[in-house]
Amino acid sequence: MTPNEHLYPIILAGGVGSRLWPRSRKTAPKQFLDLTGNRRSMLQEAFDRMTPLVPPEQIFVITNREYVDAVREQLPEIPARNIVGEPAARGSAAAIGLGAIHLLRRDPQAVMAVLTADHLITRPDVLRQTLRAAAELAQTGELITLGIEPGYPETGYGYIEMGETLGSYQGVTARRVVRFREKPDLATAEAFVAAGNFVWNSGMFIWRADVIMAQFSRHMPRLHHALKHLQPALGGPEETAAFDAYWTPLPGNVTIDYGVMEKAKRVAVFPVDMGWHDIGSWAALLEVLPKDANGNVVQARHLDHDSNNILAFSKNRLIATIGLQDMIVVDTDDVVLVMPADRAQDVKKIIRTLRENGLDHYLE
């Protein structure tokens, strides 16, 4: 029996990706979209990364209940019972807990690999090798997180301060986590990068399902209590009632970082150089995706004179551009968005204004 027999990748795919509006919508969030232009959605790419490691039967997806059908359609290889729909989003800790109780019903020795569907990973073989290593270390009861070598002082990510080396697992080095650090200001981020013992928090975790449950019991007793009552009801006639009674009242948005990781004692980190790219914004896509001969990222029928470093995105219309620099043009059925790349975070302001003006249909 290899460690992989107990390794279960759990892909979290419940987010909305609002900074990728107007392409990413409530009814079609970014993980279901082909944003990278290779005809596979972010979710499908997350799945594809795991199939060389484990059979599809071991891959789970946790998503919002309203997206369950979309996941089934995009991942027909996964058994329907592996696609878990939350009746309402209750933060990443609850989502992971829900995954844990599903796994434990099936395999008491289950090791969870909590994965995201909203990153581009250009060296998936390195991720897989690290997951193998982490699965081995996880047997000892460690909570493991994957850290990304910071290429620059990004202020939009959390950081992990690394301490002593714990050892080498399958050729990959694990280190003790000293502390989780929230998104820093620029000066702090620069200090982190200069110090050399800080990595970005990737949001990917590996642990035994029974170990994370014990951690919930200690640090998030209310969630643990809910999960304990949900577990026996899963898939049975009492499931809906159990969710109504125990899931719905949970607090709204507790992350696993805040709820468990920052408080837990035995936390390890594998620094991984897997070509990890957040594509949480249009500017990130412009930075990450391959450029054409003119230095532009084009996923559209596009005609241009003299533009450079622009992103042109449309499914149906011709985008014609003249003399643009560092600019983003996104066209959808009902919205055209135009902004400089360095204003890509302000899509959130547009969304807020839409909500304030009762124009929510542009978000759906």
Add this chain to the structure above:
Amino acid sequence: MTPNEHLYPIILAGGVGSRLWPRSRKTAPKQFLDLTGNRRSMLQEAFDRMTPLVPPEQIFVITNREYVDAVREQLPEIPARNIVGEPAARGSAAAIGLGAIHLLRRDPQAVMAVLTADHLITRPDVLRQTLRAAAELAQTGELITLGIEPGYPETGYGYIEMGETLGSYQGVTARRVVRFREKPDLATAEAFVAAGNFVWNSGMFIWRADVIMAQFSRHMPRLHHALKHLQPALGGPEETAAFDAYWTPLPGNVTIDYGVMEKAKRVAVFPVDMGWHDIGSWAALLEVLPKDANGNVVQARHLDHDSNNILAFSKNRLIATIGLQDMIVVDTDDVVLVMPADRAQDVKKIIRTLRENGLDHYLE
């Protein structure tokens, strides 16, 4: 009998307006569009400017044959026989000649006022007053052109050099035309503006119909010959055959400026301060149309943060913009165009590229 009883405004409405692509198309050229946001098309505005001066029965439109139905629809007040369709465009001289022979069949004393449909005129009362004055002067056999006081050294217009004062007609001063000057380079344009006796050529002309026919006879004998053969066939069973025989073989694009005005002897000009604005390009629209509180020209459902001096144009979609400066965003059913205002002339390059790539359907 007032001079107005013989005054016939002839609106030339045959152009395509390619620099206003993608809104202006072969099938819906700019003169049929409401580009100024006041629910009347350019053509309808040109018509509205004349109705305080003459009854609709005296207003003519010369257009391409394929636009005759569109003109009828937009100007139901005009008798159908006043809407003249050219079977093919043969330049402004030929279009004016066609207008002249229509008029002469009806009124041998007809005075033509050749008007354009692609300008914004904010003081139409001044135009009307000048047309009255010009109609009076035209009785003497003068060819009259309207000149626009140049506000700056524009290199995109032709200029008219003015000489001696001819006199005052209904309070408006006419001057002798010394010379027509083609679109100048910047240094020349600056010299023109500094000299003080140059005006822009507005493309509006007033003359007796029989006088312009005599000018054709002298300076454009081939056109005159064609018109003489077309005149008796107009509206009769031989009309199509006559157009095939005489119109179709005419050279393609001879302007009235080149064909007649630059060669004629008795040419007068009325300098007119009528709030004349060329809206031949998106940049011109941005400059001319009223701005909203943020300094933007918006003809769309528009949501913005921090943009200034942009033009946002869409019939159907929401345009969302962030942090744009001096930018033009035009959305249509099949094309989105984005460019800085100072590149608006390069729309022609996009159109050329479309043609070269067999993408003509984006022009139709």
